[in-house]
Amino acid sequence: xxxxxxxxxxxxxxxxxxxxxxxxxxxxxxxxxxxxxxxxxxxxxxxxxxxxxxxxxxxxxxxxxxxxxxxxxxxxxxxxxxxxxxxxxxxxxxxxxxxxxxxxxxxxxxx
Numbered sequence: 001x002x003x004x005x006x007x008x009x010x011x012x013x014x015x016x017x018x019x020x021x022x023x024x025x026x027x028x029x030x031x032x033x034x035x036x037x038x039x040x041x042x043x044x045x046x047x048x049x050x051x052x053x054x055x056x057x058x059x060x061x062x063x064x065x066x067x068x069x070x071x072x073x074x075x076x077x078x079x080x081x082x083x084x085x086x087x088x089x090x091x092x093x094x095x096x097x098x099x100x101x102x103x104x105x106x107x108x109x110x111x
Contacts, residue, residue, distance in 0.1 A: 007029065009028055009029070009036075011061075011102075014026065014028055014038040015038065015040075015061075015100060017038060018038050018039065018040035018100065019040075020040075020042075021042055022042070022045075023039075023040065023041045023042065023045050023046075023047070023048070024039070024040050025037055025038070025039045025040075025103075026038050026039075032107075033106060033107035034104070034105070034106055034107070035054075035104070035105045036102070036103065036104050036105075037102075037103045037105070038100065038101070038102055038103070039058075039100070039101045039102075039103050040098065040099065040100045040101075041063075041065070041092055041095050041098070041099050042095070042098045043063075043095050043096060043097055043098050044095060045095055046093075047091040047092040047093065047095075048091075049090075049091060051086075051087045051088055051089055051090070052084075052086060052087070052105060053086055053087065054086055054105040054106055054107060055083070055084070055085055055086050055105070055106050055107075056083070056084045056086075056103060056104065056105050056106075057081060057082070057083055057084075057103070057104045057106075058081070058082040058084070058101045058102070058103050059080075059081050059101065059102040059103075059104075060076050060077060060078055060079065060080045060081070060082070060099065060100075060101055061078060061100040061101060061102060062078055062097070062098065062099060062100040063076070063077075063078070063095070063096075063097040063098050063099030063100060064076065064077050064095075064096040064097040064099070065092045065093065065094055065095040065096060065097075065099050066092070066093050066094045067082055067090060067091070067092050067093075068089075068090060068091055068092075068093060069084055069088055069089070069090045070088060070089055070090075076092060076099060
């Protein structure tokens, strides 16, 4: 079996990659059809992301905020899992507490 057949990531190590007072994204995995990143937005920050070409799942690890997807708003808190369809306008706002998110991007057939 190839050395690339599997990988292990330590969440504590990934969190260190996005420490600081500015918004940070660290992509820890990129494969055809799948990528993974850890994303951190400090309290009061502005989320500057644009719509993605892939479907996306966010797992909220820490913090409190809101997520706007189109005209809808959703609570962001630890333990919440959010799905955002490819090309959907979305952004985090009202970031009350630093948020840390595990983001998984997957290939989509409707792009």
